[in-house]
Amino acid sequence: MTPEVIERLRAAVGPERLFTSDLEKYSHDETEDFEFPPDVAVCPASAVETAEILKIARGYRIPITPQAGRTGLSGGALCVHRGIALSMERMNRILDIDERNLFCVAQPGVVTQTLQDEVEARGLFYPPDPSSRGSCTIGGNVAHNAGGPRALKYGVTRDWVTGLEFVTTAGDILRTGGKLMKNVAGYSLTHLLVGSEGTLAPVTEITLKLIPRPAIAKTMLAPFQDVAGAARAVTEIFKAKLTPCACEYMDRAAVAAAEARTGKKLPVQGGEAYLLVEVDGNEEALLDRDLERIADLCMKEGAPDVFLAAESEKRRFLWEFRRSIGEAVKALSAYKEEDTVVPRARLPELVQVVQQVARAHGLTAVCYGHVGDGNLHVNILKGELSEDHWRRGLDPAVRELFARTVAMGGQITGEHGVGYVQRNYMTIAYSKPHLDLMRRLKKVFDPEGILNPGKVLPDEEGR
Amino acid sequence: MTPEVIERLRAAVGPERLFTSDLEKYSHDETEDFEFPPDVAVCPASAVETAEILKIARGYRIPITPQAGRTGLSGGALCVHRGIALSMERMNRILDIDERNLFCVAQPGVVTQTLQDEVEARGLFYPPDPSSRGSCTIGGNVAHNAGGPRALKYGVTRDWVTGLEFVTTAGDILRTGGKLMKNVAGYSLTHLLVGSEGTLAPVTEITLKLIPRPAIAKTMLAPFQDVAGAARAVTEIFKAKLTPCACEYMDRAAVAAAEARTGKKLPVQGGEAYLLVEVDGNEEALLDRDLERIADLCMKEGAPDVFLAAESEKRRFLWEFRRSIGEAVKALSAYKEEDTVVPRARLPELVQVVQQVARAHGLTAVCYGHVGDGNLHVNILKGELSEDHWRRGLDPAVRELFARTVAMGGQITGEHGVGYVQRNYMTIAYSKPHLDLMRRLKKVFDPEGILNPGKVLPDEEGR
Numbered sequence: 001m002t003p004e005v006i007e008r009l010r011a012a013v014g015p016e017r018l019f020t021s022d023l024e025k026y027s028h029d030e031t032e033d034f035e036f037p038p039d040v041a042v043c044p045a046s047a048v049e050t051a052e053i054l055k056i057a058r059g060y061r062i063p064i065t066p067q068a069g070r071t072g073l074s075g076g077a078l079c080v081h082r083g084i085a086l087s088m089e090r091m092n093r094i095l096d097i098d099e100r101n102l103f104c105v106a107q108p109g110v111v112t113q114t115l116q117d118e119v120e121a122r123g124l125f126y127p128p129d130p131s132s133r134g135s136c137t138i139g140g141n142v143a144h145n146a147g148g149p150r151a152l153k154y155g156v157t158r159d160w161v162t163g164l165e166f167v168t169t170a171g172d173i174l175r176t177g178g179k180l181m182k183n184v185a186g187y188s189l190t191h192l193l194v195g196s197e198g199t200l201a202p203v204t205e206i207t208l209k210l211i212p213r214p215a216i217a218k219t220m221l222a223p224f225q226d227v228a229g230a231a232r233a234v235t236e237i238f239k240a241k242l243t244p245c246a247c248e249y250m251d252r253a254a255v256a257a258a259e260a261r262t263g264k265k266l267p268v269q270g271g272e273a274y275l276l277v278e279v280d281g282n283e284e285a286l287l288d289r290d291l292e293r294i295a296d297l298c299m300k301e302g303a304p305d306v307f308l309a310a311e312s313e314k315r316r317f318l319w320e321f322r323r324s325i326g327e328a329v330k331a332l333s334a335y336k337e338e339d340t341v342v343p344r345a346r347l348p349e350l351v352q353v354v355q356q357v358a359r360a361h362g363l364t365a366v367c368y369g370h371v372g373d374g375n376l377h378v379n380i381l382k383g384e385l386s387e388d389h390w391r392r393g394l395d396p397a398v399r400e401l402f403a404r405t406v407a408m409g410g411q412i413t414g415e416h417g418v419g420y421v422q423r424n425y426m427t428i429a430y431s432k433p434h435l436d437l438m439r440r441l442k443k444v445f446d447p448e449g450i451l452n453p454g455k456v457l458p459d460e461e462g463r
Numbered sequence: 464m465t466p467e468v469i470e471r472l473r474a475a476v477g478p479e480r481l482f483t484s485d486l487e488k489y490s491h492d493e494t495e496d497f498e499f500p501p502d503v504a505v506c507p508a509s510a511v512e513t514a515e516i517l518k519i520a521r522g523y524r525i526p527i528t529p530q531a532g533r534t535g536l537s538g539g540a541l542c543v544h545r546g547i548a549l550s551m552e553r554m555n556r557i558l559d560i561d562e563r564n565l566f567c568v569a570q571p572g573v574v575t576q577t578l579q580d581e582v583e584a585r586g587l588f589y590p591p592d593p594s595s596r597g598s599c600t601i602g603g604n605v606a607h608n609a610g611g612p613r614a615l616k617y618g619v620t621r622d623w624v625t626g627l628e629f630v631t632t633a634g635d636i637l638r639t640g641g642k643l644m645k646n647v648a649g650y651s652l653t654h655l656l657v658g659s660e661g662t663l664a665p666v667t668e669i670t671l672k673l674i675p676r677p678a679i680a681k682t683m684l685a686p687f688q689d690v691a692g693a694a695r696a697v698t699e700i701f702k703a704k705l706t707p708c709a710c711e712y713m714d715r716a717a718v719a720a721a722e723a724r725t726g727k728k729l730p731v732q733g734g735e736a737y738l739l740v741e742v743d744g745n746e747e748a749l750l751d752r753d754l755e756r757i758a759d760l761c762m763k764e765g766a767p768d769v770f771l772a773a774e775s776e777k778r779r780f781l782w783e784f785r786r787s788i789g790e791a792v793k794a795l796s797a798y799k800e801e802d803t804v805v806p807r808a809r810l811p812e813l814v815q816v817v818q819q820v821a822r823a824h825g826l827t828a829v830c831y832g833h834v835g836d837g838n839l840h841v842n843i844l845k846g847e848l849s850e851d852h853w854r855r856g857l858d859p860a861v862r863e864l865f866a867r868t869v870a871m872g873g874q875i876t877g878e879h880g881v882g883y884v885q886r887n888y889m890t891i892a893y894s895k896p897h898l899d900l901m902r903r904l905k906k907v908f909d910p911e912g913i914l915n916p917g918k919v920l921p922d923e924e925g926r
Contacts, residue, residue: 098806098808099702100698100701100702100807100808101806101807101808102701102807103806123704144647145647145651147645151644151645152644155622156644156645158651158654159618159622168896168900170896172894172896172897174894174896174897174900176897178806178872178873178874179806179872180804180805180806180837180872180873180874180877181614181615181618181619181804181807181836181837181838182610182614182619182804182833182836182837182838182877182878183804183874183876183877184607184608184658184874184876184877184878184879184880184881185874185875185876185881185885185889185892185893186881186889186892186893186898186901186919186920187655187658187659187663187901187904187905187919188608188621188654188655188657188658189897189900189901191621191651191654191655191657192650192651192654192655194651194654195647195650195651196650200650211706212704212706213704235563238563238565239562239563241586241675241676243674243675283746283749286746286749341643341644341645341646342643343561343564343566343641343642343643344563344564344565344644345561345563345564370645373644373645374643374644374645375644375645409641409642409643410641410643411641411643411646411647411648412648413646413647413648414643414645414646414647415645415647416647417647418647418648418649422648426648426649429648429649430648430649431635431637433631433633433635433637434635434637434639434652435649437631437637437652437907437908438649438650438652440907441650441904441907442650444900444903444904444907445900456649456650457649
């Protein structure tokens, strides 16, 4: 990158918001141990500045990678072709919490939990709750269409986004949607941009639907002697037409890793598999009744006991424990995290397939995730394996796992995104004409291919 | 269209499913009195046949217009450039109601109410309920992203579609999504295709999310002395964090038209404006309490009395009455129906704007619609006006109404779609770069411009 480009970028955002050294922060997200330093990081404070930056990048054909919380697990924010890191960290204001219309408007750099706390203080609710919500941002959530435990009842980020302001590489600042519950005026760029991982257009403002906050939530933990029992319990819960707001799964290895790392024990022990189930609503008696029915179903399917967490302190402990698993498992060894998803009823089969595939390739897999919506996080661990075995064994194992997941009517990623690490598996998920259609869509927004290159779409040759 | 093309189409679908005469049925939807006969109507029975038809159409550059229930109100199914009517009426099977995973899979020609009845018989629920649900189809609902009264609580069609099978003009049969609650593998063509009004790719199979059916619904009717009172009541209902599943508005003229046409009277009389509010759930006591609070709020805002319809017969009467309004109003005179939408709290202002604009242009407007979600159906009536006044007055009035709607943060269509009749108003809703982006998206799917031409996008010159 020439000094001329740097000068033009500096003129666009001002000297305090452009960085050419100490770029470590902008070099990684939370995906494995990848480090890809950009040539320069710029932090626009407005859509107008973002447009300026994009025009410069386009003029010089420089790769530009949007970033915000950098908590992603698929490498979506990595500057794999160097160039410009477009960090939205300074665009971190909540612009409007509209209590009459039940919407809020935020800049992309707002931390998800900050937004949730603000709306909850007003008796309102923004449900999507990725585990990283304390540090991830709304912009990143929109880019990846983030999920989380409550997606089971409330849906994913896309279900809550009704409007966006975005910037094209030509420098146009456009708005799609708004504070509208219904809107069918033309193609919904809103819904296309959500989940496009910063490869189509950087988003500079986000309008989100809100609902009244449920007054009460109650949580239950149940241990099972085998995965099949836990899976049967989940099926029975939904067959009984109960609608928990979260239904999480942790296997024994995941629990052991979190116990070792946090030094804290789950209040029930001895399970091969655990279910963490939460109900929410406004009527205590109703929730108690539902939770009791859920507990009965769990015990019928083999849980020797259940632990009910009605108090908020116990609930908080269980959820903190659940959220600690990701880091705990990854601290065990070098790893590769997958984010498989299947129709809910096929989850027990997927759990078996994971273990079969891991064994067949001489690998170890630890599983946890959102069993209620069929989304299983699979951590394949290097453990004691030789570098050589790890390197040669991993890719064929992942391919086999994904092929079998897709054959079950599933997909290769439920909520983490394709990003950098899954893109060459997209040929398992989609046919060539389908991928070509996606490539042509990308070109509509980004004819020069400067926006977050090396993400989402596989190398042209495919496999 | 040459005999050769007809022969090739006949070979694709068989002689019983191709029609070159008696095309009246394929010439119209329910938009004003438009009639655009196609040259030929073909009724494929499978995605493979649909692909054959598309390849033929593309080879000969023949316009092809997808149709199903032909109940649309924006002319989306009109063959305005003649060519082929692609009627999905024979693809009318429910393929799967999956009670374990809570999804169903249907062909596009399934009538919406048929699908709802089938899933409700199993204790499940597909909420979107356009007023035409007795004759519209799931395919048309997907094409237009249909709404309805219950969208207020449950969202619109797009919120329930998790997977599609679609056919490209190149003849590829592709699948996007599936029975998945979470899926972030690449750009979501599912969400882009919903609402694209058959201009991007005909859909041949649809996967829909289901939920447990709410056991009980209760309905209330309240008359108000003025529109402002009704609007204040709506604001108060949402401020009190009550979540009705429907909140409908009817003005006096709309009620009078429906009473005259059906010969039936509303059980409360004398209002300038009426609210029809419904709550649903599983706990009778809770619903009674909520409905009582809603009734109190309505009376506080000026309703002299309210009518509670707890029994299903009374409820059915109120909803049949509500659904009869559309036809009743249109039977009064030549008309032009608009489908404005604004943020909920601005609806009172929109109602005033409608009457101001109508008066200023010497026109009459009758309003009804989904006040809870800001979606107001505006019927501008010709009445006693001269043909000349009507012809010259209408377009400027509509332009003014739309410009003021958009200035309020609204849009030109909430649930009816752009289709044929609104497309030249799209320049009010979007800037040129935005429309150009939509045009380029269209070209990705349909490079030759054969798919439902003359819809959604305005004439290139714009205004």
